[in-house]
Amino acid sequence: MNKRVFAFLTALILLLALCVPVFAAPEDAAFNAMVLDTAEVLPAQQEEELNQRAWNLTERYGCAVYMITVPGLEGMEAWEFSEYLFDGFGLGYGEENSCIILLLSMEYRDYDIMAHGYGNTAFTDYGKEVMAERFLPDFGDDDWYGGFEEYLDCCEEFLQLAEEGTPFDVDSEDHTGGAVLISVAVGLLAAFITCAVFKGQMKTARIQQRADTYISPEGLILTGQAENFLYKSRSVRHIEQDDDSDRGGTTVNRHGSSHSSGKF
Amino acid sequence: MATGATNYQCPACTAPLHFSAASGKLECDYCGGIYEVEQIEQMYAAKDAAAAAAQETIDRKKAEQAAEMQAMGLEWSGEESAGMKTYSCPSCRAELICDATTAATSCPYCGNNTIIPGQFSGGLRPDLVIPFKLDKEAAKTALKNFYKGKKFLPGAFTKQNHIEEIKGVYVPFWLCDCTVEGTARYAAERSLTYDVGDERITETDHFEVLREGWLKMEKIPADASTKMPDEYMDAIEPYDYAELKEFSPAYLPGFLADKYDVPQQESMTRIEARAKTSIGNAFYGSASGFDSIAPEEEDYRLTDPVMRYALLPVWLLSTRWNKKSYLFAMNGQTGKLVGDLPVSKGKYWAWFAGIAASVTALLLLVLL
Numbered sequence: 001m002n003k004r005v006f007a008f009l010t011a012l013i014l015l016l017a018l019c020v021p022v023f024a025a026p027e028d029a030a031f032n033a034m035v036l037d038t039a040e041v042l043p044a045q046q047e048e049e050l051n052q053r054a055w056n057l058t059e060r061y062g063c064a065v066y067m068i069t070v071p072g073l074e075g076m077e078a079w080e081f082s083e084y085l086f087d088g089f090g091l092g093y094g095e096e097n098s099c100i101i102l103l104l105s106m107e108y109r110d111y112d113i114m115a116h117g118y119g120n121t122a123f124t125d126y127g128k129e130v131m132a133e134r135f136l137p138d139f140g141d142d143d144w145y146g147g148f149e150e151y152l153d154c155c156e157e158f159l160q161l162a163e164e165g166t167p168f169d170v171d172s173e174d175h176t177g178g179a180v181l182i183s184v185a186v187g188l189l190a191a192f193i194t195c196a197v198f199k200g201q202m203k204t205a206r207i208q209q210r211a212d213t214y215i216s217p218e219g220l221i222l223t224g225q226a227e228n229f230l231y232k233s234r235s236v237r238h239i240e241q242d243d244d245s246d247r248g249g250t251t252v253n254r255h256g257s258s259h260s261s262g263k264f
Numbered sequence: 265m266a267t268g269a270t271n272y273q274c275p276a277c278t279a280p281l282h283f284s285a286a287s288g289k290l291e292c293d294y295c296g297g298i299y300e301v302e303q304i305e306q307m308y309a310a311k312d313a314a315a316a317a318a319q320e321t322i323d324r325k326k327a328e329q330a331a332e333m334q335a336m337g338l339e340w341s342g343e344e345s346a347g348m349k350t351y352s353c354p355s356c357r358a359e360l361i362c363d364a365t366t367a368a369t370s371c372p373y374c375g376n377n378t379i380i381p382g383q384f385s386g387g388l389r390p391d392l393v394i395p396f397k398l399d400k401e402a403a404k405t406a407l408k409n410f411y412k413g414k415k416f417l418p419g420a421f422t423k424q425n426h427i428e429e430i431k432g433v434y435v436p437f438w439l440c441d442c443t444v445e446g447t448a449r450y451a452a453e454r455s456l457t458y459d460v461g462d463e464r465i466t467e468t469d470h471f472e473v474l475r476e477g478w479l480k481m482e483k484i485p486a487d488a489s490t491k492m493p494d495e496y497m498d499a500i501e502p503y504d505y506a507e508l509k510e511f512s513p514a515y516l517p518g519f520l521a522d523k524y525d526v527p528q529q530e531s532m533t534r535i536e537a538r539a540k541t542s543i544g545n546a547f548y549g550s551a552s553g554f555d556s557i558a559p560e561e562e563d564y565r566l567t568d569p570v571m572r573y574a575l576l577p578v579w580l581l582s583t584r585w586n587k588k589s590y591l592f593a594m595n596g597q598t599g600k601l602v603g604d605l606p607v608s609k610g611k612y613w614a615w616f617a618g619i620a621a622s623v624t625a626l627l628l629l630v631l632l
Contacts, residue, residue: 179631187624191616198415198615204602205593208498210545211538216480220546224476227452227551229469237464 034058039069039106041144050148057152061159063118064092064099067148072107079259081105082114086257092116102151104139104264111139112261115250120258122162123155124169124250128260131158139264147264170248271354271376272304272517280355280376282518285396285432285577285596290514301395301514308514353378365489368434368513368521377517388523390511392439392574394503396432396519396596403430403579403594406601410592415615418608421585428589429582432596434516434575435497436488436524438531441572444539445478446564448547452554473557475547481539485576486531488524492578493591494534499602500595503576507597511575521575528571540564 034054035047042050054065073081082103085091092099096117103112113131115123123131131154138147158168166172250258272281274292281290281297281304290299351360356374367383370376384390398406404427411422450473457466483505487497509515543564551557577596582589585606592603 176632179628183624183627183631184620186627187620187622190623191618191620194619195416195612195616199607199612201414202416202605202607205493205495205499205604207495208501208538209541211481211484211535211542212545213502214481214484215542215546216482218480220477220479220543220550222475222477222550224447224474225550226472226474228472228474230472231470233468233470235466235468237466239459239462239464 034064034066035148036066036068039071039104041069041104041106041142042148046145050145050152053152054155057155057159058093061122061163062094062098063122063159065152065155066091066099066101067151068101069104069106069144071105073105073110078103078105078110078112078261079114082112082259083255083257086114086116094118100155102135102148104144109139109264110261111136111264112259114257114259116257118162120250120252120256122159122167123258124167124248125258125260126170126248127154127158127168128258130154130168132260132262136262136264270308270381271378272308272514275299275307280517282377283395283515284518285399285402288395288397290517301512305512305514351378351380363491363522365491365522365525366520367523368516368519370518370520379513379516381513383521383523384511384513389573390436390575391572392508393434393511393515394505394507394574394576394597395509395515396577397507398577398579398594398596398599400430400432400579402599403432403581403601406594406599407581407583407592410601410603411605414605416607416611417605418585418611421606424585426583427581428584429580431580432519433578433580434519434521435492435578436522436526437485437497437574437576438488438524438526438528438535439483439485439572439574440532440535440569441482442484442535442539442569443478443480443567444536444543444564445567446540446543446562447474447476448544448559448563449474449561450548450551450557451560452551452557454553455555471554473551473554475550477543477547479539479543479546481542483572484535484538485574486526486534488526488531488573489522490525491522492593496591496593496602497578500578500593500598500600503595503597508574515575519577524573532566532569532571535569536566539566 033051035042035051037047050067054067058064068082068085070081076084082101085103086097086099086101091097091101094117098117098119099115100119100123101112101114103114105111111132113123113128115128131151134154135147135150138144138150161168161172252258272290273279274281274295274297276297277292277295279292279294281292281299283289283301284291284298287298288301290301290304291297292299349362349364349366351362352358353360353371353374353376355376355378356371358371358373360369360371360378362369362380365383366380368377368379371378407427411417452471452473453468454471455466455468457464459465485497485501485503487494544559544562547562548557548559579594579596581592581594581603583592584590588606590603590605592601594601
């Protein structure tokens, strides 16, 4: 498999050599082609526009913003492939190799969002999740340019927030409305139940339905009892994994990167 | 002259006697004499029999007279006079007009306690009685305590309402000994859940649970007076049957008493329903070790019912507030008091708003 990956990376490097951007090579970015469309889903004009915008963000915030499309993952997981590309091309910006990479694989429609360095600060687990929710509908409709535009919008927004010292995370969104609604609903329910109990104390004359008090001391005499096994049934349910993104922050692997993967 | 009514007089001073809930004896308010129930019962057995026989004659004569008067258009119609009886007070000879079921009352003119033995003669004689154990003062205190802790009770209710009437009544009850038997079939399940990888697997064993058996019931009560609301009489249960005694009219002076006017068969319907519910619950409770169990078929029947006629003590208290009457009933033996109280809408909504606001505020503090 490693031979195949090596061949693929070589092909990518050759491809990149052909699409050297029109602007000057940056000093800090190890790699100045921000869009790598090896799956060829973007027209040249759109690719250039996206590349220009991504480069502007890279320069402005000091965090490289990449978009990569590939025909397949060569047997790897999406996140593994992102890391291969990251390592293979020495992607990233500055000493920390800060970056955010959106990888799309066309074969089984896999995607991976990978962050590294300062990217881990700006793009939290929850941020990556929200970002995916925003661009997945466009990619699902094969609107590649629209999806990448949405991705860049998110990158700009999250990088700006990170620069302001408040990276986008679970507590960034305003949950006040939901909390108020839940609190009011629980409050009303608690009041209703308590008042029903108090009101029940006001009416104590009730018909008795049972006569348990009058059962003789010998109690229930069972003259016959059986518990017959009939059949066994089996049900299987998928377990929802605990979502770490609910707790906020960024989960970084041993390579110093963070990922969010799925299907589009 | 013999009359259908009688009263128990003090052997020492001939003043009227009354049964004391506190001492469980007959007491004379005038000379302070205290007598055992059996003692007075023996003394007045002959007098009671004579009164009962006299009442039969009086009833017959009155029926004849009523028929004549009605024919002349001078008497109340049968509908008007139905349910009423007249007696002569054995003390002052005043005419007592009572319900047809009245068995013990007091004369509105001389205040003497009056017993109508004819209501208990022959087949009408109760088998058992539980004497009053709590007196009028205990009933008043119980009512005051009953108001306490009732969050929605209008503030003015306790201040403005007064006890209009308080009366100790021996209420007729049917007590039923019986066996309830039958069969039940339930669908039951027992589940085992375990995880394999990211899958949760639940294996459920399905069972058919069968039960057959019987339950012996002792003295299920059903009030046998149409005047008494069933829900009140049910709610003051249970009585302590250890204090049941053979019936004697000597327990009645000082209290009201009615004879039954709900036939056994009618009461049996209610008793049967309660007994069937109990065996259903007993069968259900015997099927343990399952995660869920649901009845699919139940067939219960009552066998060997033996009804006994008993008088049980009840204090009835009525109050009036805002032009509405409120009735309370207290078990004359155990002191259990029941009744429906008015609900203050203001207090209800104040509590509702207070609880809702407090809980909401607390949750907002936690969530935000």
